Amino acid sequence: MANVDVAGIHRPAGPLDAAGALRPYAGPWNERWAAHLLRRAGFGGSPDEIRALAALPVSDAVASLIHFPSTANMPQPADVFDPVAFVRSQFAGQRPGEMTDDQKRERNKGLRMQERQSVLSLQAWWLDRMLNSPAPLQEKMALYFHGHFTSAAIQKGVTPPMVLAQNQLFRSNALGNVRELTRSVSKDPAMLIYLDNALNVSSHPNENYARELMELFTLGVDHYTENDVRESARAWSGWTVFRRTGEAGFVASRHDDGTKTFLGKTGNFNGDDVVDIIFEQPQAATFFAGSLLNYFVYNDPEPALVDAVAALIRKHDFALAPVMSTLLRSQVFFSERAYRALVKSPAEFVVGAHKALGLKVLDPSAQRGMNQMGQILFYPPNVAGWPGGQNWVTSQMVIARQNYIAGLMNSQVMSQSSWLPSVPMTAQPAAAALIASILQGDASPLASAQLAGYLNGTGESAMGMLSGENRDERVRGAAYLTMAMPAFQLA
Amino acid sequence: MQRTSFLLGALSGITVVANADHIFAQALAASPLPGLPGGANRTLLLINLQGGNDGLNCVVPHGNPDYYRVRPSLAIAQNQVLAIDAQLGFNPQMRALKALYDKGSVAVVQGVGYPDPDHSHFRSTEIWQTAAPDKYLHTGWLGRYMDEAGLPAENLFNGVALSQVLPEVMVAAKTDVPAIPSERGYGLISDRNAASRATYTQVVRDARQPFTSPYLSHVMEIEDHSQRGSQELPKLIAGYKPAGNYPATALGRSLSLAAQIVGSKLGTKVIYVQHGSFDTHVSQVQTQNRLLGEFSDAIAAFYADLAAHGSDGDVLTMTFSEFGRRIQENGSRGTDHGEASPLFLIGGNVKGGMYGTPPDLSNTSNGNVTFGTDFRSVYATVLERWLGKPSQKILGGSFATLPVLS
Numbered sequence: 001m002a003n004v005d006v007a008g009i010h011r012p013a014g015p016l017d018a019a020g021a022l023r024p025y026a027g028p029w030n031e032r033w034a035a036h037l038l039r040r041a042g043f044g045g046s047p048d049e050i051r052a053l054a055a056l057p058v059s060d061a062v063a064s065l066i067h068f069p070s071t072a073n074m075p076q077p078a079d080v081f082d083p084v085a086f087v088r089s090q091f092a093g094q095r096p097g098e099m100t101d102d103q104k105r106e107r108n109k110g111l112r113m114q115e116r117q118s119v120l121s122l123q124a125w126w127l128d129r130m131l132n133s134p135a136p137l138q139e140k141m142a143l144y145f146h147g148h149f150t151s152a153a154i155q156k157g158v159t160p161p162m163v164l165a166q167n168q169l170f171r172s173n174a175l176g177n178v179r180e181l182t183r184s185v186s187k188d189p190a191m192l193i194y195l196d197n198a199l200n201v202s203s204h205p206n207e208n209y210a211r212e213l214m215e216l217f218t219l220g221v222d223h224y225t226e227n228d229v230r231e232s233a234r235a236w237s238g239w240t241v242f243r244r245t246g247e248a249g250f251v252a253s254r255h256d257d258g259t260k261t262f263l264g265k266t267g268n269f270n271g272d273d274v275v276d277i278i279f280e281q282p283q284a285a286t287f288f289a290g291s292l293l294n295y296f297v298y299n300d301p302e303p304a305l306v307d308a309v310a311a312l313i314r315k316h317d318f319a320l321a322p323v324m325s326t327l328l329r330s331q332v333f334f335s336e337r338a339y340r341a342l343v344k345s346p347a348e349f350v351v352g353a354h355k356a357l358g359l360k361v362l363d364p365s366a367q368r369g370m371n372q373m374g375q376i377l378f379y380p381p382n383v384a385g386w387p388g389g390q391n392w393v394t395s396q397m398v399i400a401r402q403n404y405i406a407g408l409m410n411s412q413v414m415s416q417s418s419w420l421p422s423v424p425m426t427a428q429p430a431a432a433a434l435i436a437s438i439l440q441g442d443a444s445p446l447a448s449a450q451l452a453g454y455l456n457g458t459g460e461s462a463m464g465m466l467s468g469e470n471r472d473e474r475v476r477g478a479a480y481l482t483m484a485m486p487a488f489q490l491a
Numbered sequence: 492m493q494r495t496s497f498l499l500g501a502l503s504g505i506t507v508v509a510n511a512d513h514i515f516a517q518a519l520a521a522s523p524l525p526g527l528p529g530g531a532n533r534t535l536l537l538i539n540l541q542g543g544n545d546g547l548n549c550v551v552p553h554g555n556p557d558y559y560r561v562r563p564s565l566a567i568a569q570n571q572v573l574a575i576d577a578q579l580g581f582n583p584q585m586r587a588l589k590a591l592y593d594k595g596s597v598a599v600v601q602g603v604g605y606p607d608p609d610h611s612h613f614r615s616t617e618i619w620q621t622a623a624p625d626k627y628l629h630t631g632w633l634g635r636y637m638d639e640a641g642l643p644a645e646n647l648f649n650g651v652a653l654s655q656v657l658p659e660v661m662v663a664a665k666t667d668v669p670a671i672p673s674e675r676g677y678g679l680i681s682d683r684n685a686a687s688r689a690t691y692t693q694v695v696r697d698a699r700q701p702f703t704s705p706y707l708s709h710v711m712e713i714e715d716h717s718q719r720g721s722q723e724l725p726k727l728i729a730g731y732k733p734a735g736n737y738p739a740t741a742l743g744r745s746l747s748l749a750a751q752i753v754g755s756k757l758g759t760k761v762i763y764v765q766h767g768s769f770d771t772h773v774s775q776v777q778t779q780n781r782l783l784g785e786f787s788d789a790i791a792a793f794y795a796d797l798a799a800h801g802s803d804g805d806v807l808t809m810t811f812s813e814f815g816r817r818i819q820e821n822g823s824r825g826t827d828h829g830e831a832s833p834l835f836l837i838g839g840n841v842k843g844g845m846y847g848t849p850p851d852l853s854n855t856s857n858g859n860v861t862f863g864t865d866f867r868s869v870y871a872t873v874l875e876r877w878l879g880k881p882s883q884k885i886l887g888g889s890f891a892t893l894p895v896l897s
Contacts, residue, residue, distance in 0.1 A: 009629055010705045156773070196772050196823065204822020208772050211610065211828075221614050226857070229610075299705070340704040374655050382768070384613050387656070393710055394657045394670035395717035396677055402691070403680045444697035454690045481694050486710045487702065 010389055011300035012337035018304035021332035022312065029058045032440045033334055039491045040296050040342075041065045041328055042136025044352035047419055047437045062329040066175065066321060068135030077125040081118035082161045083111045084246040118160040119153045123367045123377045126167065130351045131362060137324070141174035142167060143347060144295050146377070147385030149185045149217055151194035153378040159246060162190040163378045175321040178288060179279045182218060183272055189241045189248045195383065198241045198248075202256035205233040212383050214278065223283045224263065231260040235269040285313040292323070297333055298341035299389050305332065340442065340490040343392045346373035348491055349401055353408060353483060356438045358418025363411045369404035373397050393489065405483045409476040423475050427456035427466050430475065434482045442487035451478055533839070533877060534753050534760060536746075536808040537633065537660065540786070541767035543612065544812035546832035546860060547850060548779055549585075550599055554578035557852040565775055565820045579845065584784030587791035588835075595843035596794070597835060598895045600869055602848040604831030604862025608814060612770070612828075615813035620660035622867055622886050632870055633761045634663030635885045636878060642666065642760065647720040648727075651752060652763040653745045661763055667712060669720050674728075674748055678721040692718055728755045735796030738788045742766045746793040754800045760878065769812060772825040786810075794838055807839025807877045807896075809869070815860050818852055831862035834869065839877055840897045868893055 034054035038045035042065070045053065053061045091107075099107070130139045146167065153163045166188050173181040185191050186209070192198040197209035210232035214224045238255030241248050260269045263277050278284055289309035293301040301309075309327065316322045327333060344352060350366050350373075370376060374397050375386055386392075408414065419437060423430045431452040435443045443451075455478050457464045466474055482488065548565060552558045553572040572580035573589045581589045591597050605624045609615045618624045622632035630638075633650065642649040650668040652661050661668040671677045679691070695714040700707060728751040735750065737743040745764045752759050766786055771778050790808065797803040815832025833847070848863030855861065867890040871882035876896035883889050 012705050013703065199773065199823040201822060206772060206821055206823055207827050215611050216613075221609065221611055226610065336703065340702050341706070343706050343710070381656075382612070390706070390709060391656050393706070393713050394652075394655070395713055395720055396655060396670050396672055398710075398713050398717045399677060399679055399721055406680050442700060442702050443694075444699045444701075446697035446699070447694040450690050450693045481690055484691055484714070485694055486707055486714065487700065489710045489714075490704055490706060 009300070010298075011302065012298055012341050014337065016302050016305060016332070016337065018302065018308065021305055022308050022326055022330045024329050025058060025331045025334040027331075027334060029061075030054055033058075034061060035440045036334070036339055037061060037065070037328065038136070038355075039344075039348070039352065040140075040333070042140055043130045043348055044355040046355050046358045048358070049355070050440075058334075059329060062325065065137045065328065066325045068138055071129075071133055071135050071138060071171075074129060074133060075125075077122055077164060079118070080122065080160050080164055081114045082246070083115055083159055084161075084244070086111070086114075088244065112154065115154050115160055119163065119378050120367060122160060122164055122167075124362060126377055127347070127351060127366055128362050130347065131354050132360060138171055138174040141320075142170040143345075145170035145173075145181070145185075147380060147388075148291065149181075149191065150380045150383050150385045151188075151190040152380055153190075156193050156196075158190045158193050162188075162193070162246065166190040167378075175324060177317070177319050179275065179318045182213075182279070183275045186213065186236070186271055186275065187239060187248050189246060192239055192241050192248055197236055197239050200233060200237045200239065201254040202234070202237045205230065205237055205256070207233040209233075210236055210274075213274075216384055218275075218278045218287060219281060219283050220287050223281065223287075227261075228263055231262045231269075232274050234258070234260050235262065235274045236271045239271060279318060282310075282314075285310040285318070288313055288318070292327065294388075296324075296327060298338050340487060342491040343389055344489060344491045345386065345388060345392060346370040346375035346397075346401075347377070349373065349489070350404065352488075352491075353405060354413075356483075356488075357408075357414070357420060357479065359413055359416055361413045361416060363408050363413045365404075365407055365411065369400065369407065372400035373404065374400075398489075401489070402480075402484050405480050409480050414476065420475055420479065421472075425466060425468075425471065427452045430455050430466065431478065434475075434478055438479065438482045439485060439487045443482070443485055447485055451481055454478055454481060532756065532802070532805045533879075534762060534806045535633070535873060535878060536749055536762045536764065536806050538786070538808060538810045539616075539658065539660075539763070539765045539767070540769055540782075540810050540812040541616070541765050542770035542812070543615075543814045543816055543828055544769040544832060545771060545775060545779055545826050545829075546601075546815040547818065548775070549582050549783060550601065550833045551580050551582060552578060552850060552852070553580050555852060561819045561852060563820070564824050565826070567776075575845070579849065582780060582783045584780045585787040588787035588837075591791060591794065591837065592843060596841060597837050597843050598841045599833050599835060599845050600847040600864055600893065600895065601833045601845065602831045602850060602860060602863035603834050603866050603869060604814070604860075604864075605866055606862075608830040608856075608859070608862070610814065610828040610830075612813055617659060619811050619813055619866060620658060622870055629662065630664055631658070631660035631662045632885060633660050633763075634666065634668070636874060636880060637661075637666040637668070637760065638663045639885055640760065640878070640880055643758070646758050647716055647723065648752070648757045648759050650761040650763075651759055653748055654763060654765050658763055658765070661761070667716055669716065671724070671748075673744060674725065677724060679718060727757055728752060731755045731800070733796055734799035735792035735794075737792040737796070738785060740785045740789060742785050742789040743792060746789045747796070750793055750796045750800075753797065753806055754802055771816070772821065772827060773823040775820075775825045790837060797838075803838060804840075807841065807873065808835070808837040809873060810835045811866070817858055818850075818855055818860060819858055830856055830859035832860065834866075836869075836873075836895055842895060842897050846893060846895050864893070865890060869895075872896055 031050050031054045035045055035050045133139050151166055169184055195209040195212055196206045200206040207229050211229045215221055234256040238251050240251055262269055265277055289306045312326055313323055350370055423433050435441055455466050455474055551567050551572045553569045554577045559566045571583045574580035620631045621628040637650050649666055650661050652658055652668055652670045654670055655672040657670040731751045731754040733747050737747045749762050794803050811834050812832055814829055816826035816829040820826055850860040867886050870886055871890040872892040874880050874882040875892055
């Protein structure tokens with residue numbers, strides 16, 4: 001069904017040089033392109049970080065992001081609430097049968113509340129890593145995988161330790177082999193519960209995971225049959241999560257040991273075999289090529305570009321480090337086609353705002369703001385993850401972005417901005433400094449003039465000239481306006 | 492100067508919106524479709540029962556012994572079903588909807604689907620929303636309706652999605668539809684500095700950017716619309732006092748806002764609301780019964796509210812779900828993705844009753860309910876008999892209408 005009647009409307013205009021697309025970039029290298037690299041391979045950069053990266057040769061700049069330092073010493077989340085262990089210790093000796101329904105309901109309500117609190121802490125922990133990790137690409141890949149191999153907290157009984165374990169799995173496989181990660185995430189407790197494979201037994205196969213594994217995670221629709229779904233479900237039967245420990249395991253007696261025919265092959269396959277057969281399909285590399293291009297370069301990439309990246313993925317047998325290394329230093333990545341061609345996700349917007357302002361401490365209302373912008377970490381809307389692109393730009397979400405920045409400007413963390421206090425005291429240079437530091441100059445002439453006018457108190461109300469007295473408030477107002485500009489919505 | 496033009500923009504917005512009714516009446520009078528009196532105030536409310544609503548436990552074939560055989564743990568006991576006749580009845584949680592059915596305000600179209608059904612949530616949802624089972628379109632069927640209907644371009648509320656994400660069904664080439672999850676949260680908070688609001692409008696509007704982006708024009712348009720729309724909407728709907736006893740659920744709140752928008756006569760032709768998730772692979776009865784009860788109660792409150800304001804005849808409600816579910820229950824007291832399922836048409840000019848073909852549980856499509864009515868026939872009926880527009884261009888083909896609307 002390749003009857004696509006409209007060319008990708010979010011594909012950049014103009015022709016692509018497909019032959020040269022993946023060749024190493026050798027054009028101008030400056031803060032504008034260093035900021036572009038940091039937005040894509042991370043969550044943006046502070047003015048200092050952008051300057052430092054721009055001072056390196058481009059190849060070293062990319063290499064510094066790919067061959068990132070160890071993050072083992074970064075703070076680990078404290079007090080992750082585990083309802084499984086809690087129930088085991090608090091209700092030891094008391095069998096569920098001895099509790100009344102009311103007692104059970106009360107207990108469960110209390111557990112859910114503690115779980116939600118715990119997930120909120122995990123969100124803050126992760127956002128802090130996005131902001132402060134010396135390995136931003138590791139966090140960016142973790143977010144990419146979180147939206148790709150999706151699982152959500154609490155619903156269905158996915159506990160906070162399970163979402164943390166999955167998050168750590170994504171982090172430790174950030175630039176590893178995607179086939180291996182697919183095998184691992186298939187046996188991950190959060191995934192087993194979220195997509196019901198924990199309930200998949202030979203007598204009653206549950207197809208939910210088997211379908212999404214191919215449709216959303218590895219091949220895409222139209223590249224398998226309904227029968228392949230049913231056969232894969234048989235191969236995956238027997239995997240479960242033990243309720244008393246919260247750990248994953250394989251129960252041989254629940255596994256369908258018969259012969260399966262899957263994607264044209266026949267044998268007594270298990271789950272690992274299914275993953276291997278999937279990754280033998282040429283489509284698997286094509287699928288990941290499109291996915292990575294959409295996430296890191298631009299939307300609706302041309303088939304020729306997808307094919308070139310797919311060939312690269314096949315050449316490296318699904319190892320992501322060399323693939324990302326080539327992609328992030330390619331001509332197409334550093335092209336006007338790719339520049340500001342993506343819409344920032346709320347995580348990129350919120351963390352990017354902190355970065356742009358030179359803040360190292362996360363504003364306490366960051367999670368609430370992201371909630372209103374439509375992205376709650378560990379709670380993707382459904383198994384397809386966040387749709388992104390134009391879906392991040394609805395009336396309500398745009399309002400939520402601006403309201404978040406307005407709140408941030410009044411937040412206590414603002415006093416720690418690395419550069420806002422040193423913005424020049426006269427309107428024109430102040431406006432220029434804001435536009436350079438926050439937008440790398442990507443503002444329209446009218447917007448620049450308006451910003452200077454606002455700083456100077458001209459226009460609709462007589463606020464008075466920029467002065468020592470009103471300076472802090474005025475500069476924050478101007479930073480708010482700068483972050484309302486179209487360029488700041490784009491990555 | 493800038494201040495003045497900003498105010499003029501806002502004021503002209505109010506004027507145009509307030510007169511939108513009149514503009515519609517003129518547009519319809521210019522190209523009338525026979526037999527469509529009162530078309531100017533007509534609104535379609537589309538409710539997405541998201542996740543795949545199980546048809547068999549919604550409109551229950553309680554007279555069919557096969558139903559009890561294929562659903563050993565999920566079947567609804569005969570004495571619990573809200574019987575319509577000896578064969579069919581509603582889920583026990585749908586008392587309020589059954590009462591509307593008994594008054595002749597509800598039509599059920601059974602066995603709605605499309606050829607070669609897709610079992611993926613995302614693809615099947617896309618198919619229902621774009622009305623294109625055999626190709627990929629970037630606009631929704633209601634988006635194309637809005638583009639074709641000649642609606643006033645100045646009206647920011649020709650269509651409204653009461654959801655956080657703009658659904659594909661409302662995506663149009665020429666019409667921008669705001670996504671409004673609730674009235675709260677749809678508005679720019681005032682900065683301490685009174686200048687910001689006006690300056691904001693100016694800084695986001697100039698297209699002369701030192702870069703290009705496939706998203707630039709869209710971002711600018713939405714920033715502009717959201718700024719104006721969020722200022723206008725609260726004023727425009729403030730005069731409407733809800734009169735329904737809405738349940739304290741997300742759907743109840745959405746339908747209360749929908750009634751405010753309809754009753755305030757903003758010229759809104761289509762409203763989208765989402766309810767779910769009906770993806771009941773596990774422990775289906777508990778989840779589906781709760782969701783159907785919430786749906787039934789919110790719909791009853793919505794029509795009571797509209798009736799108290801004399802506009803209950805102005806809204807036709809239509810539901811859809813991306814698919815029904817597998818006939819045979821699975822091993823987790825749930826059901827997997829299926830195919831055809833029933834949908835509801837409520838209020839407006841509905842001729843209440845049962846339409847379509849009841850599910851055949853022995854003659855199945857690989858274990859799923861076979862479709863008897865193409866979903867585009869239902870769309871064609873709504874477009875032609877309710878919204879008053881020829882359907883062929885919008886649906887990309889000719890589909891027979893059903894005798895379900897008068």
